[in-house]
Amino acid sequence: MKIDGTSYRSVWVDEKDGWSIHIFDQTRLPFSLDILQLTTPADVAHAIRTMQVRGAPLIGAVAAYGLALALRQNSSDSAIEEQANLLAATRPTAINLRWAIERMLSHLRPLSPDQRVQAAYAEAGRICDEDAAQNEAIGRHGLSLIQEIAKNRPPGTRINLLTHCNAGWIATVDWGTALAPIYMAHDAGLNVHVWVDETRPRNQGAALTAWELGSHGVPHTIIADNAGGHLMQHGEVDLVIVGTDRVTRTGDVANKIGTYLKALAAQDNGIPFWVALPSTTIDWTVADGIREIPIEERAASEITHVAGRTENGILTKVQITPDGSSAANPAFDVTPARLVTGLITERGLCPATESGLRSLFPEQ
Numbered sequence: 145m146k147i148d149g150t151s152y153r154s155v156w157v158d159e160k161d162g163w164s165i166h167i168f169d170q171t172r173l174p175f176s177l178d179i180l181q182l183t184t185p186a187d188v189a190h191a192i193r194t195m196q197v198r199g200a201p202l203i204g205a206v207a208a209y210g211l212a213l214a215l216r217q218n219s220s221d222s223a224i225e226e227q228a229n230l231l232a233a234t235r236p237t238a239i240n241l242r243w244a245i246e247r248m249l250s251h252l253r254p255l256s257p258d259q260r261v262q263a264a265y266a267e268a269g270r271i272c273d274e275d276a277a278q279n280e281a282i283g284r285h286g287l288s289l290i291q292e293i294a295k296n297r298p299p300g301t302r303i304n305l306l307t308h309c310n311a312g313w314i315a316t317v318d319w320g321t322a323l324a325p326i327y328m329a330h331d332a333g334l335n336v337h338v339w340v341d342e343t344r345p346r347n348q349g350a351a352l353t354a355w356e357l358g359s360h361g362v363p364h365t366i367i368a369d370n371a372g373g374h375l376m377q378h379g380e381v382d383l384v385i386v387g388t389d390r391v392t393r394t395g396d397v398a399n400k401i402g403t404y405l406k407a408l409a410a411q412d413n414g415i416p417f418w419v420a421l422p423s424t425t426i427d428w429t430v431a432d433g434i435r436e437i438p439i440e441e442r443a444a445s446e447i448t449h450v451a452g453r454t455e456n457g458i459l460t461k462v463q464i465t466p467d468g469s470s471a472a473n474p475a476f477d478v479t480p481a482r483l484v485t486g487l488i489t490e491r492g493l494c495p496a497t498e499s500g501l502r503s504l505f506p507e508q
């Protein structure tokens with residue numbers, strides 16, 4: 145996607161040295177567009193753990209390069225397994241991380257140590273290219289849902305979408321998942337407007353989704369997380385589209401905390417609730433999302449403090465809770481498949497059911 149007319153992906157290899165990795169520091173957005181250079185697997189693990197990079201597909205892609213960086217230091221059998229375990233432990237909920245590491249390992253294990261570095265960069269590059277292509281395809285399939293709404297309205301009528309967290313291009317290698325159909329609808333001239341959940345505690349909606357949409361010229365309004373149900377009751381939401389960190393083979397959806405409440409409100413108001421995902425986000429080994437998907441518990445300080453910019457332009461954190469109050473911070477929740485209208489994948493739309501997913505991915 146473009147920033148000020150220049151095309152970027154969310155991760156890339158340094159053009160000059162040919163091996164170090166660049167990412168945007170998402171903890172500094174929307175106030176500052178800082179590019180970080182990662183040169184060691186420890187840099188990559190730190191970037192994932194501290195959410196300098198985040199979003200299920202991007203975490204996987206960056207971890208793949210993390211393994212390539214690790215192999216430059218030591219390409220032995222034992223080192224590769226050790227570094228893979230360290231990277232896999234950085235965040236527990238998004239399945240793309242484990243998927244990307246497994247894919248890298250199965251590609252690299254059969255090779256001799258001296259072949260591994262080059263092969264690792266090539267495979268990580270393929271993971272990135274495939275992610276970008278899959279998300280573009282998700283955009284095309286999801287666009288049909290928005291076009292369907294537009295078809296039944298007088299031309300030019302505003303179509304109101306609601307999204308939670310950030311599932312845009314900055315959460316993937318390119319395009320995004322939930323935002324890809326929205327970008328395509330906007331580019332196709334449809335009058336789309338997006339209600340952006342601020343997404344406490346890390347405010348990925350207010351900081352990242354709003355920044356992305358604004359950069360692309362998509363009309364949007366940031367709302368408090370608790371406002372969505374009210375807007376739905378008053379006919380102000382036509383369609384909800386969210387991303388996901390892991391989908392079970394039965395269609396349960398793990399996503400940023402608060403997604404479940406949006407799905408409940410959408411069902412109560414008869415509003416379609418769609419989930420956009422590349423197939424790398426499907427966990428075919430899991431059937432019951434509520435019981436089986438590990439939910440990341442993050443630091444209490446993400447609840448007790450908020451980050452922002454002062455009037456003097458300084459990025460800082462301020463405390464918003466009483467001294468001594470404890471805080472709990474489950475970072476994700478699981479929306480049961482029965483609340484999900486359907487899934488938008490790179491191979492098309494399907495119901496959030498095992499048979500729906502298998503109809504699109506029969507090889508599984």
Ligand SMILES: CSC[C@@H](O)[C@@H](O)C(=O)COP(=O)(O)O
Pocket residue numbers: 198199200201238308309310311312315316320321322348386387388389399400475
């Ligand atoms: C395309 S990313 C989909 C999800 O990963 C996204 O909505 C989300 O929940 C991200 O969580 P985060 O904790 O910011 O990594």
